[in-house]
Amino acid sequence: MNASERIEAASSFLLQSPPGEINDVLNDVRNIISDDDSLHAGVLPALKEYNLTQFMTADVPNAEHQSIVSDAARLDPTEEAQERFVDPRSKMTFLFDHLTLEASDPQPFEPDSEAESFRAALEKSTLTYLHAHFHDGVASIFSAQGSTKNFVIQVVANKYNPANYWSGRWRSEYRVDMNESTLRGKILVNVHYYEQGNVQLSTTHDVSLSLPAAVTSAAAPAAASKILALIEDEEGRYQISLNDTYQEMGEKTFKSLRRALPLTRQKIDWDRVTGYKLGAELSSSKNMFGNS
Missing domain, CATH: 3.90.1150.210 (F-actin capping protein, beta subunit)
Incomplete structure (x- = not known):
């Protein structure tokens, strides 16, 4: 597996991260890439997609509440050199680091x-x-x-x-x-x-x-x-x-997904488990059930 394929695999794992566990997944995929600089640069698009679709939240600078970072919060990227997100509640915009999940550089925002x-x-x-x-x-x-x-x-x-x-x-x-x-x-x-x-x-x-x-x-x-x-x-x-x-x-x-009892129709005696001859007992039980 070449470097680009490893990055693609790592990005796929990140996009499937369960809630609150993306950092654990990121630490695990570091073993796949073995190069932190390449890892961060390669999976940044996946981190960004994950954050936007999962409604990641950010502590709004100079405010006492959090705001959702999403596609709806994103300002028109053609108008800004850097991507900014709006918090309508505080009438502020901010930059957002998709790796550290930190907001910075608050600027006033004038709503319609x-x-x-x-x-x-x-x-x-x-x-x-x-x-x-x-x-x-x-x-x-x-x-x-x-x-x-x-x-x-x-x-x-x-x-x-x-x-x-x-x-x-x-x-x-x-x-x-x-x-x-x-x-x-x-x-x-x-x-x-x-x-x-x-x-x-x-x-x-x-x-x-x-x-x-x-x-x-x-x-x-x-x-x-x-x-x-x-x-x-x-x-x-x-x-x-x-x-x-x-x-x-x-x-x-x-x-309905599991048997209530083993094939022998008896519970296993775990104190005797090392003495079981499973193959012989199952075979004997099968013959017994077949003759009944």
Whole structure:
């Protein structure tokens, strides 16, 4: 395997990293590359893609909150020598290091005056919803560039518990189009459980709703509140469906994947395990069952 193939393999591993474990994966793939300079330069595009799609969060300089780093947060790269991300809440932009996950060089940002009142109303309602339902969640609300009637709501909540061998991430993104009176988005859930095994859940739920006239005709605060009520209802139903699925898997699916007893129809006496002649006993048991 040549150097470029090793970089490609390392990038693939990074893009599949479970929530909160990308640094562990990065340390593991260092053994594949054996050259930190080449590794960092080669996998930087993969790190960037991972951070943007996973809604990585950044501590906003000179602010007391975090902001989501995503495609929706990215300013038009053709207008900047370096890629910058916007935090509408603080009205700041910043540079973001995809390797260290640090934000720097804050600069003031002037939002679109026509879109800002409704965006701010969505932000207020989203933060209220966030604090009610998510543990340490982060939300960012953006007005779509070049439009005063299109908005993006993004939410991410992470829970890492390496001491108990599990981690999880909830992401949701909604695009509000007030011209078309629609709410479209998706919910993405990733969970990794790795105590004495390696089990991952990765699921996506698409959302497509029409906004009723009571929403589109209301003033900004009331309309934003009603939109978040629709999101709350949709996410609540999805959470219940996940819980029902877990219940069924625990009671039926996983039990059907394994035998209740060995072929001998008897539990193994582990104190005598070294004395078993497995081949002979299984053969004898097979003949016995066949003659019965």
